[in-house]
Every structure is written in structure tokens, then in C-alpha cells.
Amino acid sequence: MRLSGKTALVTGGGTGIGRAIALALAREGAAVAVNYSRSRAAAEAVAAEIARAGGGAVALQADVANDAEARRLVQAAVGKLGGLDILVNNAGWTQRVPHDDLEGLTEAIWDQALAVNLKGPFFCVRAAVPAMRERGGGCVINVGTVAAVTGAGSSIAYAASKAGLTTMTRSLARALAPTIRVNAVAPGYVDTGFGNWPESLKEKVQQTTPLKRLATVEDVAAAALYLATDVALTGEVIVVDGGLTTLGAGA
Numbered sequence: 001m002r003l004s005g006k007t008a009l010v011t012g013g014g015t016g017i018g019r020a021i022a023l024a025l026a027r028e029g030a031a032v033a034v035n036y037s038r039s040r041a042a043a044e045a046v047a048a049e050i051a052r053a054g055g056g057a058v059a060l061q062a063d064v065a066n067d068a069e070a071r072r073l074v075q076a077a078v079g080k081l082g083g084l085d086i087l088v089n090n091a092g093w094t095q096r097v098p099h100d101d102l103e104g105l106t107e108a109i110w111d112q113a114l115a116v117n118l119k120g121p122f123f124c125v126r127a128a129v130p131a132m133r134e135r136g137g138g139c140v141i142n143v144g145t146v147a148a149v150t151g152a153g154s155s156i157a158y159a160a161s162k163a164g165l166t167t168m169t170r171s172l173a174r175a176l177a178p179t180i181r182v183n184a185v186a187p188g189y190v191d192t193g194f195g196n197w198p199e200s201l202k203e204k205v206q207q208t209t210p211l212k213r214l215a216t217v218e219d220v221a222a223a224a225l226y227l228a229t230d231v232a233l234t235g236e237v238i239v240v241d242g243g244l245t246t247l248g249a250g251a
Contacts (some may be wrong), residue, residue, distance in 0.1 A: 017217045032055070
């Protein structure tokens with residue numbers, strides 16, 4: 001197994017893409033801390049599934065948008081798992097606001113999007129760096145979106161916050177090299193239930209996409225798993241969208 005003896009923390013790991021990544025890392029031998037903010041039952045179910053398969057896992061609560069809680073989360077993960085090698089910043093937040101509804105994009109929506117999607121990953125990285133350096137290095141995987149490039153997505157605030165995450169990925173890659181690699185995966189339309197989009201939109205996207213299918217959470221997890229191995233990549237963003245952005249379209 002490619003990650004035997006490794007330890008990982010996945011924020012927002014109880015559902016959707018986070019769940020798929022946590023399970024993929026565990027299948028390759030990593031012990032996984034599954035973070036949740038409110039979805040306790042879902043996170044505990046993921047940890048239990050990993051345990052039933054013979055792996056090590058624990059569910060840990062924290063709101064990563066809060067610096068103190070992010071630090072407590074990393075400390076708890078290190079304490080439970082014995083160290084930290086892999087950090088997956090998957091926790092995210094959005095609220096759908098039409099892009100032409102500028103008045104509807106309130107300050108509260110901006111604050112929450114930036115807090116969870118941008119500040120939270122930074123807080124977790126900052127807390128994780130000492131633990132990773134104690135083990136000789138590690139890797140960070142940020143879960144972004146193609147909306148960071150296309151400017152599309154559920155709201156302007158969401159796209160902007162994720163664009164910031166893409167830039168921060170590259171900045172941190174330089175700052176933390178050579179011992180800690182920092183990369184990102186950027187999904188396009190992935191049917192996780194997070195966006196609650198209508199069937200008509202799903203069908204339209206599927207027909208438009210060059211591969212004629214939507215990416216699955218397992219597709220995104222496979223990209224994250226690749227980045228978790230000791231590959232000579234840092235500061236990179238792997239797009240998982242079935243080729244949609246090659247057409248100038250996006251999620």
C-alpha cells in the first residue's frame with residue numbers, strides 16, 4: 001500500500017468529496033482523522049467504515065474557520081494518530097447567489113465564504129507545519145474548484161474565495177519547500193448533493209463535457225491520492241472536470 005505508515009487529516013471528511021478522499025487514503029494504508037463541523041454522524045460513519053476495513057480512523061469536531069479550533073484539531077489529530085503527514089483542506093462553504101444579484105451578495109456571505117474557504121485552510125496549514133516537519137516533511141492538498149479560474153460557480157464570493165485558495169496553494173508551495181509539498185485538486189461539476197442543482201443542469205453539463213460524463217467524487221479522490229504519494233509536484237492544481245474547461249466553460 002502506497003501510504004502505509006502515513007497519517008492524514010481530512011477536513012470536512014464526513015460527506016461528498018471529503019468522504020471519498022478519506023476512504024481512498026485509508027485504502028492505501030493511511031490512518032485518517034475525519035474532521036467535521038456539524039455532521040458528526042456522517043464523520044463517525046466514515047471512521048467506522050475505515051475501521052471495519054482494518055484501518056485506523058477517528059472523527060474529530062472543529063470549525064476550521066476559527067484559528068483556535070483549527071490548532072486544537074491538528075493537535076488532536078497528532079495525538080490520536082501519532083503524527084501528521086497529509087493534510088487535506090476539503091471543508092468548504094457556499095450559498096447560491098446569482099452573479100448579477102450584487103445586492104444579494106451580502107457582507108455576511110462574503111465573510112463566511114472567505115472564513116471557511118480561504119482562512120480555514122491557512123489556519124490548518126499553519127497548525128500542521130510543525131507536526132509535519134517533526135516527521136521530516138509532508139504534503140498539503142487543497143480542494144478548490146474550476147470556478148476559481150472561470151469565475152463561474154454558485155456565487156461571486158465562492159469563486160473569489162476559491163481563487164484565493166489557488167493562489168495561496170502556490171505561495172505556500174514556495175514557502176514550505178523542500179520538505180512540505182502543497183498542491184490542489186480543482187473539481188468541476190461533481191454530483192455530491194452539495195450544490196443541489198437540478199437534473200436539467202446535470203444533463204446539460206454531461207452532454208457538453210468532452211468525456212460526456214460528470215466527474216465523480218471517486219475521480220476527485222483519485223487525483224488527491226496521487227498528490228498524497230511522494231510525487232515531484234508542488235504548487236500545482238489538477239483539474240478534474242472531464243475536460244469542460246477546455247471549452248471555456250466551467251463550474
